[in-house]
Amino acid sequence: MEWKIGDVTIPNQVVVAPMAGVTNTAFRMICKEFNAGLVVCEMISDRGIMYNNQKTLDMINVDAKEHPMSIQIFGGSKETLVQGAKFIDQKTDADIIDINMGCPVNKVVKTDAGSKWLLDPNKVYEMVSAVTSAVNKPVTVKMRTGWDEDHIYAVENALMAEKAGASAVAMHGRTRKQMYQGSADWDVLKAVADKLTIPFMGNGDVTTPQKAKEMLDYVGCDAVMIGRAAEGNPFMLKQTAYYLETGEMLPEPSVEETIKTAKEHLHRLVGIKGDFIGPREFRGQAAYYLKGLRRSARTKAALNEAGTEQEMVDIFDDFLEKTAKRNATRV
Numbered sequence: 001m002e003w004k005i006g007d008v009t010i011p012n013q014v015v016v017a018p019m020a021g022v023t024n025t026a027f028r029m030i031c032k033e034f035n036a037g038l039v040v041c042e043m044i045s046d047r048g049i050m051y052n053n054q055k056t057l058d059m060i061n062v063d064a065k066e067h068p069m070s071i072q073i074f075g076g077s078k079e080t081l082v083q084g085a086k087f088i089d090q091k092t093d094a095d096i097i098d099i100n101m102g103c104p105v106n107k108v109v110k111t112d113a114g115s116k117w118l119l120d121p122n123k124v125y126e127m128v129s130a131v132t133s134a135v136n137k138p139v140t141v142k143m144r145t146g147w148d149e150d151h152i153y154a155v156e157n158a159l160m161a162e163k164a165g166a167s168a169v170a171m172h173g174r175t176r177k178q179m180y181q182g183s184a185d186w187d188v189l190k191a192v193a194d195k196l197t198i199p200f201m202g203n204g205d206v207t208t209p210q211k212a213k214e215m216l217d218y219v220g221c222d223a224v225m226i227g228r229a230a231e232g233n234p235f236m237l238k239q240t241a242y243y244l245e246t247g248e249m250l251p252e253p254s255v256e257e258t259i260k261t262a263k264e265h266l267h268r269l270v271g272i273k274g275d276f277i278g279p280r281e282f283r284g285q286a287a288y289y290l291k292g293l294r295r296s297a298r299t300k301a302a303l304n305e306a307g308t309e310q311e312m313v314d315i316f317d318d319f320l321e322k323t324a325k326r327n328a329t330r331v
Contacts, residue, residue: 001244003199003222005038006138006167008068008095010223012037012241013216015170015201017227018072018098018142021281025063026268030261032066034234035241037223039069040142043100046075046084061272062093070096072142074108076116078127082134089135096167097135099128101143101157109176118147118157118176125160132165140168142203145188148177158192158200169196170225173204180228186219193220201225209236209243216244232288234261255293255323259316262289270309279309286312295322 003010016023016031018040023031028039041060048056060071071094075081081099088097100108101117101124109116117123124141132139141161146152158169171192173184184204193200202215203225212224230237235253242250253261265285270278286303290296299319306312 005068005096005140005199008138010037010068013223013244014038014212014237014241015223015225016040016230016237017170017172017203017225018042018070018100019227019231022231022285024059024269025061025066025272026265027285028066028069029063029268030234030265031230031237034238036230036234036237037068037241038096039066040098041069041071041094043072043074044084044088046073046077046080049073049084049087050080058272060088060092060094064093067093068095070094070098070140072098072100074100078130081127082130085131085135085139089137094137096138096140097131098140098142098170099131099166101141101161118144118153119151121153121156121160124157125164128161128164128166138167139165140170141166142170142172144172144174144176145185146175148175151175152188154188154192155195158196162196162198166198168199168201168222170201170203172225173202186215189215189219189221199223203227206240209240209249212240213244232262232285232291256320258289258293259320262286263313263316265289266309266312275308279307279312282312290319293323295326 001013014036015038016036020042023040023042031039044059045056062069071088071092073084075084085097088094128141143157145154161169171189173186173189189202199222201223202219202221206212206215206224206226207229215224239250266282269282273281283304287300290300299315302315303312306315
């Protein structure tokens with residue numbers, strides 16, 4: 001089902017959440033090929049943009065095939081956030097600008113950014129209003145339900161973002177204190193969805209296509225935002241989009257399909273990060289691709305020692321060969 005963020009059409013209700021160190025171009029392209037409706041770049045520092053930090057600038061490259069896509073920025077000062085947003089607006093091919101108001105990690109919160117804003121709805125309004133009035137692209141806000149269980153201003157914060165001109169809001173159903181532990185509170189998300197008139201993306205504990213439908217039905221959100229469940233498992237995005245459209249489940253990917261996608265992810269990561277950093281960054285993702293595959297522990301260990309793309313490809317191929325032999329002996 002199509003929906004819109006501002007004037008940007010999103011072809012389905014499956015959105016890939018921004019994840020630091022994960023949602024780079026390589027991963028976003030994989031997700032797009034597995035039918036994600038919208039992908040969001042990992043969070044970008046407004047100061048990194050302001051100081052022309054090369055690593056930061058490399059992170060905001062947009063591939064022509066990944067539209068619609070969004071670039072997420074974070075910062076604690078209105079002036080630097082606006083400067084960062086203007087750069088994304090004028091100098092990149094992003095379709096949407098997302099403001100991070102949910103990152104729970106200390107090094108971000110200590111700069112008055114991320115989840116720190118959740119304590120003050122007026123700050124939400126002030127910051128979002130400053131950005132929306134300075135750019136032409138639609139602006140969205142990604143937030144959490146609150147700071148802790150005693151400071152849940154989810155409805156107030158979301159309404160302030162809407163009042164300030166945001167074109168959509170995404171909310172993770174956990175507080176900052178929860179980090180990624182415990183359960184997401186869909187009741188709070190429902191309360192927010194009931195009040196907003198702009199599109200709302202629900203996030204948290206969407207681990208299966210069935211859970212995605214359950215969230216859409218229960219919360220009343222316009223789309224589901226999927227994060228960790230898509231790591232090493234982009235097939236889940238395709239399954240979810242198909243299930244939401246037809247009510248039918250696509251089959252699970254074969255071991256061969258999983259490894260083929262892992263190798264493609266690795267190859268693209270090397271393409272954007274280089275021969276040295278690419279394979280090392282992929283080690284974390286490799287573990288997700290192998291998760292649940294029988295007798296993969298040694299393969300994971302070997303990949304963690306590998307230093308080149310070719311070494312990793314050879315390790316994957318060896319795993320496939322051994323899997324095929326085991327399967328053949330059972331027939």
